[in-house]
Amino acid sequence: MNEKKKRILEESMKLFSRKGFHATSIQEIVEQSEVSKGAFYLYFSSKDELNIEIIKYYSELVFGKLEKxxxxxxxxxxxxxxxxxxxxxxxxxxxxxxxxxxxxxxxxxxxxxxxxxxxxxxxxxxxxxxxxxxxxxxxxxxxxxxxxxxxxxxxxxxxxxxxxxxxxxxxxxxxxxxxxxxxxxxxxxxxxxxxxxxxxxxxxxxxxxxxxxSINVQDQILLVKKQIEQTNIEEQQKEQLREVVEVIEQEWRKERTNMVIVRGMLAELAQIESLKKATNQLKISMGV
Structure with a gap:
């Protein structure tokens, strides 16, 4: 983000928290931010748009760090x-x-x-x-x-x-x-x-x-199991896939789920083209 825009956002928050949104003028914002009015209107068409951008800025900051x-x-x-x-x-x-x-x-x-x-x-x-x-x-x-x-x-x-x-x-x-x-x-x-x-x-x-x-993990696991049985592959490979699903299911039921193991097993399933869609949905259900 442009440093001037970031400064306007942060200084505006300080002013709004002290004086309130309606009582704060754009002139006060530009003075506090040490930018010109032209710079303000370069980034924001109005104080209302500035308010929207503050919420976006803060939300992206928080969820970006959580995702990292x-x-x-x-x-x-x-x-x-x-x-x-x-x-x-x-x-x-x-x-x-x-x-x-x-x-x-x-x-x-x-x-x-x-x-x-x-x-x-x-x-x-x-x-x-x-x-x-x-x-x-x-x-x-x-x-x-x-x-x-x-x-x-x-x-x-x-x-x-x-x-x-x-x-x-x-x-x-x-x-x-x-x-x-x-x-x-x-x-x-x-x-x-x-x-x-x-x-x-x-x-x-x-x-x-x-x-x-997204939350019904067990239903998704059952769907994966069903699709394994319907997949046209050798019985030995099916047995290996059944074991993979069993590991996922057992791990998920533990008090402390090891998501490293779960991700590895899901990656194994995703290698089978006919299982990709169900596996992706299972990943979403598990919050992986």
Missing amino acids: IQQQDMENRKKLQAQIQVLIDIISEHKEYVMMYPRELVHVGKDIDQLIQDSNKKSFEWMKASLLQLYGAKIEPYIIDGSILLEGLLHGYTKAIVFHNIQIDTTALSEFIVDRLDDMIQNMLHNHVEPQVKWSQLSYPRVKEETNT
């Missing part, structure tokens, strides 16, 4: 801890954004509303994938409750950091949050408690339909 960690080869628990630490660090560095929203969302239009919905959906998808990677298929009935618990922990601590200006060891805090989440999840699993929020209760049909499609 997701691609790393590390144990799933450590991966979630690293992602949470990055989230906390970003929020600590961009307190102005947190203070700016949702206070300034009273004036939102359709474009901003859609951006926020998309961001919330991405956040949910990240939490869902993280829980599936950590706990396997047994967490499926508790995906929504688990996501709410994780979001609550994150929101509570980041709110304290932002509004009380708390200085904290983010490495220790990220480990603490994952440990407390694990305490709650393990308790639900051990005691077979009734989920408090179910898929049928979601008020966003689009999210509900897409999530239900």
